Amino acid sequence: MDKGLTISQAAEYVGVTVKTVRHYHRLGLVDEPARDSSGYRRYESAELLRLVQVRTLAGAGVPLAEIVPMLDAGTEQFAAALADVERRLSGRIAALSARRDTLNRLADGDRALLPDRACAILDRMVEAGFHRDYVAGQREALVLTRALEPEGFDGFLTQLELRLDDSDYVDLIKRGWEAEFWELDDPRIPELASAMADHYLAHPALLGSPASLQAWADAPAQYRVISSHRHNQAPVAARLTALTEAKLRAAGIPVPGR
Known part of the structure; x- marks a missing residue:
């Protein structure tokens, strides 16, 4: 009677498939045993031991290409x-x-793209009564800011937190949202822009720290992309923003040009 195990028996004992054993042979991880008198390869203890070693190392995450040098x-x-x-x-x-x-x-929606602190700010906007479309626009602006100006992102979050703490500012922003339904040449738009600019000038912290303002001034392209987001869908908001920025610029605030 021939000694040793057939390839299917060896594979079963070791806990792999016949295909895997043959793959190990092709890669030179395990030598193929000699054929017996009937032409079958018979696996004895040495080959079985090597199969167990290779299977164990491979199962532990060792790349197959590194197994032979390790065993040797x-x-x-x-x-x-x-x-x-x-x-x-x-x-x-x-x-x-x-x-x-x-x-x-x-x-969980926003939390895939924004940190918890930013999500908390968006939650505060909802709780403060901002329109869901406004909050959606702010969410997208935060995502853009984090991607385009990551070093200034935390400072921008601080700026938003200060703004939400200011009830007068919140009222101005809500009026700005209501202005979306005005005609583009409505005389109330420049009046609201002046009120916004005056509030910023009276509370400069709402504009960010001097370093933050300078960072935006040094990155005008990024600023334009973020500040003009959705303006193609909201021409009144675009005009309101432009008028507000123009007054701030005239007052010496380094707001990047549009």
């Missing part, structure tokens, strides 16, 4: 190689965890 290395080199694999696996786990967190945040 001495004890110290083997331990060092395992430590290196562990470091790489830890990095992959961290990356996968971050992806999982992003997927979880996707289920």
Whole structure:
């Protein structure tokens, strides 16, 4: 009777498929045993041991291309190689965890693209009675700001928090939203723009810190993209913003040109 196991028996004992065993052979991870008198390859203890070692290392995340050098290395080199694999696996786990967190945040809308602090500001806008379309526009502006001017994003959030603490400013912004339904040449638009500019000048913190203002002045292209977002859909808002900025600029505030 022929000794050893057939390839299907060896695969079953080791816990892999026949296809996997043959793949290991093709890669040179496990030598193919000699054929018996009937022409079948018979797997004995040496081949089975090697299959178990390869399967265990592969299952632990060791790249197949690195398994042979590891098995052929001495004890110290083997331990060092395992430590290196562990470091790489830890990095992959961290990356996968971050992806999982992003997927979880996707289920919660804004939280996929914005940090909790920004989402809290949007929640405050809703609670303050801002129209949902206004809040949606602010959400998109926050996403753009975070992407285009990341270094100034936290400062911008502080600026929004201060504005929401100012009831007079909140009333002005709500009037600005109501102005969307006015005619483009309505005389109330320049009056409202003047009131907004005067309020900013009386409360300069609402415009941001000097460093923040200078950062926007140094990034006019980004500022134009963010500040003009949705203006093609809201011509009154575009005019109101332009008039307000013009008065601020005339007062020496470094607002980038449009």
